Amino acid sequence: MKLEGVSKVMRIAIVGMGHIGRRHFEMINGIEFFQLVAICDVDEERIMQWRGVNQYNDISVMLSAEDVDIVVIATPHHLHFEQTMMCLQRRVHVIVEKPMALKTDEARKMIEYSRQCECKLWVVKQNRFNTPVFALDHLIKSGKLGKIYFIEAHVLWNRNDKYYTASSWRGKLKEEGGALYTHASHFIDLMVEWGGEVVAANGFCTRRQQMIETEDLGSANLVFSSGALGSVQWTTLAHQKNFEGSIAVVGEKGTVKIGGPYLNQFDHWSVEGYPLPGINWGEDVQDEFNLYQDFGGNHIKVYYAILHELISGKKLSVDGMDGIKSIAAIEKIYSNIQTIA
Numbered sequence: 001m002k003l004e005g006v007s008k009v010m011r012i013a014i015v016g017m018g019h020i021g022r023r024h025f026e027m028i029n030g031i032e033f034f035q036l037v038a039i040c041d042v043d044e045e046r047i048m049q050w051r052g053v054n055q056y057n058d059i060s061v062m063l064s065a066e067d068v069d070i071v072v073i074a075t076p077h078h079l080h081f082e083q084t085m086m087c088l089q090r091r092v093h094v095i096v097e098k099p100m101a102l103k104t105d106e107a108r109k110m111i112e113y114s115r116q117c118e119c120k121l122w123v124v125k126q127n128r129f130n131t132p133v134f135a136l137d138h139l140i141k142s143g144k145l146g147k148i149y150f151i152e153a154h155v156l157w158n159r160n161d162k163y164y165t166a167s168s169w170r171g172k173l174k175e176e177g178g179a180l181y182t183h184a185s186h187f188i189d190l191m192v193e194w195g196g197e198v199v200a201a202n203g204f205c206t207r208r209q210q211m212i213e214t215e216d217l218g219s220a221n222l223v224f225s226s227g228a229l230g231s232v233q234w235t236t237l238a239h240q241k242n243f244e245g246s247i248a249v250v251g252e253k254g255t256v257k258i259g260g261p262y263l264n265q266f267d268h269w270s271v272e273g274y275p276l277p278g279i280n281w282g283e284d285v286q287d288e289f290n291l292y293q294d295f296g297g298n299h300i301k302v303y304y305a306i307l308h309e310l311i312s313g314k315k316l317s318v319d320g321m322d323g324i325k326s327i328a329a330i331e332k333i334y335s336n337i338q339t340i341a
């Protein structure tokens with residue numbers, strides 16, 4: 001399936017019309033080049049409220065009945081692998097929500113199969129498009145920060161009982177996999193992008209909220225393939241609301257910290273020869289859902305990046321090869337940290 005120079009409207013379907021599927025629905029409907037033709041969810045109540053699109057409760061029925069170019073997978077984590085493979089079998093491009101899979105093996109098969117089928121496999125990592133993140137990425141990759149010594153992430157968030165009861169897969173070991181896959185995955189994605197593969201890890205994690213199976217509190221020290229050290233602290237136990245979501249990078253020629261409520265502002269900037277440009281860094285949109293604060297706002301930029309790639313053939317978007325790196329890092333962390341009572 002050739003993509004370069006595509007000029008037709010791309011027909012899209014969404015699988016999983018929960019919290020984030022609804023966000024995709026709004027985004028797709030806002031872009032002329034895309035046409036949303038179908039939605040699918042096993043929970044029929046969740047799809048009945050949407051008008052103007054065909055509705056299904058079974059992905060295989062939908063794939064047989066619909067002529068679609070792209071399917072968005074916005075279901076619980078443990079389904080991403082199987083559902084992506086089903087779409088690729090039909091030679092349909094896939095946009096899969098993070099994490100692309102729960103295992104590196106699965107992610108690798110998804111990438112290989114997408115190549116065999118000549119289909120695109122994009123992974124949703126909308127925080128890469130936050131203006132300060134984009135700027136720091138450029139700073140690091142252009143060498144302006146010099147050698148990277150240390151990368152530190154703090155994900156100190158609040159998720160209450162209602163958040164877990166609203167969707168039965170959340171907090172489950174087999175379905176969700178753990179808080180690193182859900183809450184810290186955007187941060188880990190950036191850490192490995194800037195530091196390289198995680199080659200060693202140690203630390204601790206534990207669970208304090210009784211209704212879930214996964215950990216809700218953890219701390220890990222990391223060594224990256226570039227030689228940089230790192231540290232990630234994560235919890236969903238912050239009192240009443242999100243406290244901090246930040247990432248700091250200490251380099252040879254500067255120290256930069258991105259924070260704000262959703263990685264949308266510079267908390268610190270000290271870079272040799274490069275003063276912080278005086279522009280509005282906080283333009284990225286935050287979503288306030290009724291259960292918790294989230295990062296959903298920049299999904300629109302994911303679609304713009306995909307659109308750019310479809311038209312020009314130039315990659316701005318995040319693909320499977322990018323997505324697999326954070327899965328490998330998360331696997332490495334979980335297999336090396338100690339779970340305490």
Ligand SMILES: NC(=O)c1ccc[n+]([C@@H]2O[C@H](COP(=O)([O-])OP(=O)(O)OC[C@H]3O[C@@H](n4cnc5c(N)ncnc54)[C@H](O)[C@@H]3O)[C@@H](O)[C@H]2O)c1
Pocket residue numbers: 015016017018019020021040041042043046057058059074075076077079097098099124125126166167168181182294295296
């Ligand atoms: N990019 C982000 O910042 C971001 C934010 C939130 C969630 N997410 C990701 O989006 C995905 C979904 O999360 P959510 O919070 O929307 O969950 P959710 O529970 O609100 O929605 C999941 C939906 O999938 C449906 N579903 C379950 N099994 C299905 C099946 N076999 N076929 C079709 N539909 C099925 C459920 O009925 C539900 O409506 C997860 O991968 C999550 O990590 C990403």
